[in-house]
Amino acid sequence: MTPLLETRALEAFYGDFQALFGIDFTVGEGETVAIIGSNGAGKSTFLKSITGVLSNKADAIRFKNEPIGSLAANHVVRRGIAMVPEGRRLFPSLSVEENLQMGAMSKRSGHWTLETVYRLFPVLKERRYSPGTALSGGQQQMVAIGRGLMANPDLLLCDEISLGLAPIIIKDIYAAIPSITSEGTTVAVVEQDINQALAVADRVYCFQEGRVSLEGTPDTLTREQISAAYFGL
Amino acid sequence: MDWVNAIVQGIFVGGLYALFATGLSLIFGVMRLVNIAHGDLIILAAFLSLAVVDGLNIHPLVSLVIVVPVMAAFGYALQRGILNFTLGKDILPPLLVTFGLSVIIQNALLETFSADSQRLQAGAIETASIPIGQGLAIGVLPLIIFVTAIVVIGGLQFVFYQTTLGRVFRATSDDAVTARTMGIDKSHVFALAMALALAVVAIAGVLMGIRTNFDPAVGPARLLFAFEAVIMGGLGNLWGTLAGGIILGVAQAIGAQINPGWQILAGHIAFLIVLVIRPNGLFPRIQG
Numbered sequence: 001m002t003p004l005l006e007t008r009a010l011e012a013f014y015g016d017f018q019a020l021f022g023i024d025f026t027v028g029e030g031e032t033v034a035i036i037g038s039n040g041a042g043k044s045t046f047l048k049s050i051t052g053v054l055s056n057k058a059d060a061i062r063f064k065n066e067p068i069g070s071l072a073a074n075h076v077v078r079r080g081i082a083m084v085p086e087g088r089r090l091f092p093s094l095s096v097e098e099n100l101q102m103g104a105m106s107k108r109s110g111h112w113t114l115e116t117v118y119r120l121f122p123v124l125k126e127r128r129y130s131p132g133t134a135l136s137g138g139q140q141q142m143v144a145i146g147r148g149l150m151a152n153p154d155l156l157l158c159d160e161i162s163l164g165l166a167p168i169i170i171k172d173i174y175a176a177i178p179s180i181t182s183e184g185t186t187v188a189v190v191e192q193d194i195n196q197a198l199a200v201a202d203r204v205y206c207f208q209e210g211r212v213s214l215e216g217t218p219d220t221l222t223r224e225q226i227s228a229a230y231f232g233l
Numbered sequence: 234m235d236w237v238n239a240i241v242q243g244i245f246v247g248g249l250y251a252l253f254a255t256g257l258s259l260i261f262g263v264m265r266l267v268n269i270a271h272g273d274l275i276i277l278a279a280f281l282s283l284a285v286v287d288g289l290n291i292h293p294l295v296s297l298v299i300v301v302p303v304m305a306a307f308g309y310a311l312q313r314g315i316l317n318f319t320l321g322k323d324i325l326p327p328l329l330v331t332f333g334l335s336v337i338i339q340n341a342l343l344e345t346f347s348a349d350s351q352r353l354q355a356g357a358i359e360t361a362s363i364p365i366g367q368g369l370a371i372g373v374l375p376l377i378i379f380v381t382a383i384v385v386i387g388g389l390q391f392v393f394y395q396t397t398l399g400r401v402f403r404a405t406s407d408d409a410v411t412a413r414t415m416g417i418d419k420s421h422v423f424a425l426a427m428a429l430a431l432a433v434v435a436i437a438g439v440l441m442g443i444r445t446n447f448d449p450a451v452g453p454a455r456l457l458f459a460f461e462a463v464i465m466g467g468l469g470n471l472w473g474t475l476a477g478g479i480i481l482g483v484a485q486a487i488g489a490q491i492n493p494g495w496q497i498l499a500g501h502i503a504f505l506i507v508l509v510i511r512p513n514g515l516f517p518r519i520q521g
């Protein structure tokens with residue numbers, strides 16, 4: 001499989017505090033990868049590094065075989081990486097539709113438009129003129145995913161899209177993933193719910209204290225291996 | 234009748250104050266920057282018009298064709314070159330830098346144009362008026378200014394809520410980091426906002442220069458009026474800013490009617506009263 005994104009010895013810092021210690025990570029084109037790990041393991045920091053919110057050495061991150069580690073976030077998205085951020089981070093002053101339109105500001109064309117996003121999440125069309133933050137948690141998450149898709153990314157990074165949602169809603173949200181990948185977008189999800197991650201992913205990475213503690217396919221990893229890697233037992 | 238007249242005139246002056254205030258309100262709304270040099274930029278625009286009028290021998294209103302784009306370009310460069318670097322968690326640097334800018338503009342104007350009081354000569358419209366019966370008359374110039382204020386605010390309102398640029402302004406103001414992951418360059422967006430604000434400042438400066446005398450030192454007083462109008466109307470609400478301007482204008486007119494020396498004081502008192510009753514202004518922005 002051709003690697004779409006590769007990180008080599010990726011490190012991340014918040015001031016003097018080092019949050020990531022040499023992450024080697026690969027996502028192949030069309031592959032769905034899940035990143036699991038406990039609170040503070042560095043999962044969100046990793047996504048922020050890839051999207052350029054945190055800066056890095058150019059060569060630490062390669063996307064479509066080009067170094068992008070030193071690009072600022074507004075340039076990374078133009079290369080084709082979009083993020084559904086932790087906590088959704090909808091724009092409170094914007095309506096649902098305006099939030100979605102913001103996702104298209106990188107001006108990449110492709111399958112995803114307002115129309116196709118509304119087809120994926122019909123409830124959003126009904127609420128298109130409501131303030132994004134007036135929606136239920138699950139609907140807000142749909143807005144955040146739709147907003148990411150509006151960039152027509154080759155790689156969509158989703159940070160804890162199930163957090164704080166009822167199981168039935170999580171099911172709805174994850175049901176959208178196949179429609180996303182079938183349009184040619186590779187998906188990587190950060191997920192604290194191990195079962196959810198194993199169900200959706202072709203391959204799983206487990207993070208622990210800023211390092212990759214385990215990597216493998218769901219069918220080859222045992223429960224014991226995963227708990228050890230997850231909890232550091 | 235004198236009282237009715239005073240109030241009517243006050244309402245029209247309020248249009249000018251609203252024009253002073255919209256630029257300030259816009260900048261604060263988009264980037265949480267309090268621009269201490271705002272009043273001096275208004276005066277700078279008036280002097281720029283003066284120079285253009287003298288140089289090209291054109292009507293001050295025609296000079297807007299030059300003054301508006303020049304001020305807008307200056308705003309873009311100012312934001313990109315200096316002010317963007319002052320914005321951060323600490324609110325002090327932008328205050329200090331714009332205060333410094335205020336001093337620089339005043340001194341530069343003093344050096345270039347002297348401390349003499351100036352006026353933009355606009356001919357007949359300065360004194361023309363429309364009688365509206367019972368001894369009342371509305372000056373054509375105040376009417377032009379008031380209508381301009383409504384058009385400018387309506388236009389900005391349209392830009393903010395109906396255009397892509399406005400959507401980007403609001404999103405960047407909400408959450409610049411997330412907007413950035415969507416391809417938005419905050420430095421550019423803020424510079425565009427400053428350009429837009431200084432385009433409005435240009436209009437305000439020229440109209441002010443036709444209506445009243447000005448000299449390099451009167452900027453801070455314009456800032457104060459603008460500030461009071463913005464706060465009274467409620468931060469981030471442009472129509473509220475118009476209302477704030479009108480309240481300020483009317484209060485000053487009433488004060489002046491009681492005693493000519495009380496004009497400015499009455500405006501400040503109205504401001505304090507509004508602040509005590511409604512600390513968030515009369516029409517605060519509805520938060521989502």
Ligand SMILES: Nc1ncnc2c1ncn2[C@@H]1O[C@H](COP(=O)(O)OP(=O)(O)OP(=O)(O)O)[C@@H](O)[C@H]1O
Nearest residue numbers: 014017019037038039040041042043044045046192
């Ligand atoms: N803005 C920040 N400033 C300083 N330290 C931070 C910041 N954000 C995260 N950290 C620290 O970096 C480490 C990794 O945090 P990160 O948010 O990446 O973890 P995570 O795996 O996403 O956790 P969670 O599951 O809780 O979202 C933690 O120790 C955290 O305290």
Ligand SMILES: [Mg+2]
Nearest residue numbers: 043044045086
């Ligand atoms: Mg996280």
